[in-house]
Amino acid sequence: MDINRLTRLSEFAWRIEPVNGMRVPVIIYADEALISEMDEKVAEQAANVTKLPGIIGACYAMPDAHWGYGFPIGGVAAFDALQGGVVSAGGVGFDISCGVRTLYTGLKREQIEPLKTVLADALYATVPVGVGSRGKIRLSPTEMDEMLTGGAEWAVKQGYGRPEDLERIEERGRMAGARPEAVSSHAKERQRAEMGTLGSGNHYLEIQEVSEIYDPAIAAAFGLAQGDVVVTIHCGSRGLGHQIGTDFLKRMQGAAAQYGIALPDRELACAPIESPVGQEYLGAMRAAINCALANRQIITHLTRKVFAEILPEARLDLLYDVSHNTCKVEEHLVQGRKKLVYVHRKGATRAFGPGHPDLPMVFRETGQPVLIGGSMGTASYILAGTADSETLSFASACHGAGRAMSRHQAVRTWSGREVVDQLAARGIIVRSPSWRGVAEEAPGAYKDVHDVVIAADRAGLARLVAQVKPIVCIKG
């Protein structure tokens, strides 16, 4: 990105002034190196978003932003329904409610080390992974609707997990306002056999070690110490969310024309929040959020079953579960006054700070855990929400390492086998059904997530708490 076009606000914040039909500015959080590497299309796409009706404040780009379908990935935009604000399927993304959950094992690295191959094989045999992977669960139409309304709460009632898990899940495990009847039968059919499956791409299940502590006080409050072993699950709403995205992108193209919304890019298809299509999308998207929460809950249950057989002393209590692809109605300060706005976070993690009333008591003083998944074989990070993020970014932070290289280029550069061998030489065990998938996800194909979280911390979006490094990686 050409930094000469930007106004520098601070060492970690940049601004594009509103010109040529932009209703509000664009604010990008990054250091000079990250913003120089950032694709020009991030600025272009974020500027396009600011031209949509009812946008509030600014369109924000996180330090890991890269170009996406319509909206940049790593983009945040909030809209006011009372000012003709819109909701956009491209502003949420195809993998609705993709997110990360981390579990404590209560074990140290030394206890895992002799059993890591056994654990890797058992997890790989138990958790279905890969494109089109199917689980053992088959949902009837009635059960599907109950799952889409109940989320992780439904999953726990079915025996997949513990009631105490729910408090440590965004929305306490159940997104209100879901409308299963707004989800196409095609989307439901695609999901029928996909509950409890990991999917592909950058999704993973990892056994990780806490390798660095940056904020001892918050780490202690989160129950994390150097050498602790945790399990992290990164996945989303599988075929259902993808189909909802596809269905509504098409319907929103019609709606935008019908309501006379001038689209700077046809990929920014959207509908007024208060229109029938807008309301149906919100209902369907919330159903997909519940699908993702239930999915991560079932994978948690499968993970616990594996540990119960191999390392029964492992606790596998939940630290937290948070999404990075959603549109949520939230109260935010707008020009000094509290207001309900529709916050799109696409590749941006919700990051509520200390005292936020939606957080469980256990995180009221620290702010919520902000879970940032790294690329395969590299580190992931645990941050904490800050009080500042409210005014900086509608309480949002980054979500992970963006790609530095296309999938095609990665496959030409590495073979899956050599990537697995190189990671094995570093003590990291990878299990995947796809050599090609592993090559596409090679660590070298991604930007360094460390630079991203440092920038997020310095910009004030979230506070860096701990680094975790993989021991075992189950990869789609």
Place this chain on the structure above:
DNA sequence: ATGTCC
């Protein structure tokens, strides 16, 4: 991300 193109 995705029954990696209806």
